[in-house]
Amino acid sequence: MVPNWDDMRVFLAVAREESLSAAGRRLKIDPATVGRRVARLEASLDAPLFTKSQQGYVLTPIGERLLDHGLKAEEAMRAASGSVSGSSKTxxxxxxxxxxxxxxxxxxxxxxxxxxxxxxxxxxxxxxxxxxxxxxxxxxxxxxxxxxxxxxxxxxxxxxxxxxxxxxxxxxxxxxxxxxxxxxxxxxxxxxxxxxxxxxxxxxxxxxxxxxxxxxxxxxxxxxxxxxxxxxxxxxxxxxxxxxxxxxxxxxxxxxxxxxxxxxxxxxxxxxxxxxxxxxxxxxxxxxxxxxxxxxxxxx
Amino acid sequence: MVPNWDDMRVFLAVAREESLSAAGRRLKIDPATVGRRVARLEASLDAPLFTKSQQGYVLTPIGERLLDHGLKAEEAMRAASGSVSGSSKTxxxxxxxxxxxxxxxxxxxxxxxxxxxxxxxxxxxxxxxxxxxxxxxxxxxxxxxxxxxxxxxxxxxxxxxxxxxxxxxxxxxxxxxxxxxxxxxxxxxxxxxxxxxxxxxxxxxxxxxxxxxxxxxxxxxxxxxxxxxxxxxxxxxxxxxxxxxxxxxxxxxxxxxxxxxxxxxxxxxxxxxxxxxxxxxxxxxxxxxxxxxxxxxxxx
DNA sequence: AAAATATTTTGCAAAAATGCAAAAGGAGGA
DNA sequence: TCCTCCTTTTGCATTTTTGCAAAATATTTT
Structure with a gap:
């Protein structure tokens, strides 16, 4: 029911690449896993996010709406990572x-x-x-x-x-x-x-x-x-x-x-x-x- | 290296509750798991987020900074969940x-x-x-x-x-x-x-x-x-x-x-x-x- | 002072997620 | 038209994550 935040991260990749395999390449995880995590997100949100076909994944209107918020989340997460100066010198x-x-x-x-x-x-x-x-x-x-x-x-x-x-x-x-x-x-x-x-x-x-x-x-x-x-x-x-x-x-x-x-x-x-x-x-x-x-x- | 977004969700709970067990109760996951996920986040960010003791977890200055961004992420994720009307009638x-x-x-x-x-x-x-x-x-x-x-x-x-x-x-x-x-x-x-x-x-x-x-x-x-x-x-x-x-x-x-x-x-x-x-x-x-x-x- | 109740931490078995390999299905080109 | 290359999807073995139980430790109560 409550979505896994990390699934939003793969959702963004799929939304951008419009393909499970391309998203997988970018995230360095298996396309099969990418597909399963998108499916899990859809289940937890109880809404279809992509129209799926052999030539790729394309966002539904609902997915488009989710994307807007996802981008905001991404920005926050990125800033979060950046805010800890990574105490290590290198x-x-x-x-x-x-x-x-x-x-x-x-x-x-x-x-x-x-x-x-x-x-x-x-x-x-x-x-x-x-x-x-x-x-x-x-x-x-x-x-x-x-x-x-x-x-x-x-x-x-x-x-x-x-x-x-x-x-x-x-x-x-x-x-x-x-x-x-x-x-x-x-x-x-x-x-x-x-x-x-x-x-x-x-x-x-x-x-x-x-x-x-x-x-x-x-x-x-x-x-x-x-x-x-x-x-x-x-x-x-x-x-x-x-x-x-x-x-x-x-x-x-x-x-x-x-x-x-x-x-x-x-x-x-x-x-x-x-x-x-x-x-x-x-x-x-x-x-x-x-x-x-x-x-x-x-x-x- | 790249942090798991979902770890940010448990980080927020721990930061608010100042305790692994309380956070676990709220999230309905085991305190041990909460502790391990915080540890994983710290590892991927390469920075200490909490000072740990038997009487609880309290944020370090770095953790405080992370919290700000985490709250923004939370808001975005919350809005994201809300934006999909949850096609089901109930x-x-x-x-x-x-x-x-x-x-x-x-x-x-x-x-x-x-x-x-x-x-x-x-x-x-x-x-x-x-x-x-x-x-x-x-x-x-x-x-x-x-x-x-x-x-x-x-x-x-x-x-x-x-x-x-x-x-x-x-x-x-x-x-x-x-x-x-x-x-x-x-x-x-x-x-x-x-x-x-x-x-x-x-x-x-x-x-x-x-x-x-x-x-x-x-x-x-x-x-x-x-x-x-x-x-x-x-x-x-x-x-x-x-x-x-x-x-x-x-x-x-x-x-x-x-x-x-x-x-x-x-x-x-x-x-x-x-x-x-x-x-x-x-x-x-x-x-x-x-x-x-x-x-x-x-x-x- | 000692017992009781919190907490975090650790060890281990069960459950879930992942990667790989193969299958299935089209699109584009020879 | 067929062949090849690119998808997504499915089955299965492996790895990772999780929950539970117990241990360790400190604080509070009796």
Missing amino acids: LSGQIRIGAPDGCATYLLPQVCAKICDANPELDIQILSLPRVINLSRREADMAITVSAPTAGRFLVQKITDYRLHLVASQEYLNAQAKIENLEALRRHRFIGYIPDMIFDRELDYLVDIGVERVALASNSISVQLGQASLGSGVCVGHDFALPFHPNLRKILTDQLSLTRRYFLIRHQGDQRNERLNRFAQALTAGIREEVVRLEAEASP | LSGQIRIGAPDGCATYLLPQVCAKICDANPELDIQILSLPRVINLSRREADMAITVSAPTAGRFLVQKITDYRLHLVASQEYLNAQAKIENLEALRRHRFIGYIPDMIFDRELDYLVDIGVERVALASNSISVQLGQASLGSGVCVGHDFALPFHPNLRKILTDQLSLTRRYFLIRHQGDQRNERLNRFAQALTAGIREEVVRLEAEASP
Whole structure:
């Protein structure tokens, strides 16, 4: 009769994922158990919460109503966990970060490795996302973005600025006439993002330069730089990525230099979550350091 | 690592009761289990929540902080349960009502019996309290009072007015000179509440009449009426109580008649709790009917 | 002072919940 | 049309949780 509070936790997962198996993956419990706990909750509430089918679980109107309250409970439970600063000196558990692929590829691996070394109990998951992450749905605990969100209640914190320049491989440059100015670029092949898959205006570098056509495109910056590295063309790349592609050279650095900024976005409700606060602190500091280190290495 | 939400439920009970066994009684689970679940919560939060001793569990500062969030979670869970109208036609589970003793003694038994008959799955607990009930601490789901609360966020609903008169036993009246007016009362012995235990000004009937001395006192109205019934003196009694004391007679009804009002108090957060709404509806209707019936019976 | 009554804690057997493996049922693609 | 992959569901062995009984300990009463 009186519901088990923990069943609400699995209810939320199922409501979000619309599937027992996906919810099970997220919660790291067996889908069968997930199904049984939903059934138990329905029994104790004496109401159908989902319409069940082989292609998933979808909320009934009653379930929708329950979801509203469940989210409130979740917020409270999250704040509760956060309020006990976890007396232990070291962080533990699981933290998931969403980030644009440049950051995820070239910065987070080293930074997170260092954090993990210092906190052996901590598991970090890096979500490299080809789209703006939906933090409201709790897809991640925090997200790194290139523009501050305008709507929604979030904690926004500047991480650091970083620079981008035009790059091409040494071999490519040797084979061509020296590129003297921006005008000369018109005769070159460009590598960039897939135009209609650019999810943030800040990432639409090429439009800033006036380039209209992208011959080789990928949704992954590392694929782009890989192609540039093979001598396929000219590309806009992060300075901090260059040490990973030794034969890439910056070009026209005096005539074209882009600056962008990383932000750390968190849920408003996590403001007093000491655990996440400490992690965020370590993360931003780590990224800042790493950008400085890599950009210095790339400057000559 | 990730806490079991249901452990928060038992944490709240222990925090309130400050004892494993009392919490166990309230939750209807074994004290040993309560202790183990608290231990598990502490382990998953990695923080000491209680200082434990043989005389009970008392919150640590960390526990205090957790309590705040836990209460929020509880509110959300309560609202969640309430939001699903419990598709079944009949009420079930457990509902606890606090009430002043007059109401608890002479009205609620019949009214609640009727409600229970109509809802076989429902358990009703009547808390007859010698003090103003602390609804904020969730000692009860709802409370009946004689004055509307001034502070706090509560739902207040008038139930019904009721009347009180001076009463004495037939035998007592026969043995005395006829009491013609209020002035004549000065020579009689009064039965009433224990003066310094009156918790609500509305119950301080005798001061309204001008009586200063109470010879026989009890904190229980049924004890008072029992004494009056034995011919020990004059007492202020509820009209609706008289049918239960057949040899009591109202006196000076034309010169002294008190009217009081019962209110039903509920938690603001329960406003959309269909289950409690339905119960409250049945309760107020039942009390209203019962007062009318009993007062009619007492009038001749 | 000693007995009685609370409390928490511990040991163990019973009960419940869980994970795994297999079954059953569709949706989408070759 | 069939085949494959993805679901949910079911049966069963294992693990975990729970309740009960007894032990240990302190407080209150006689």
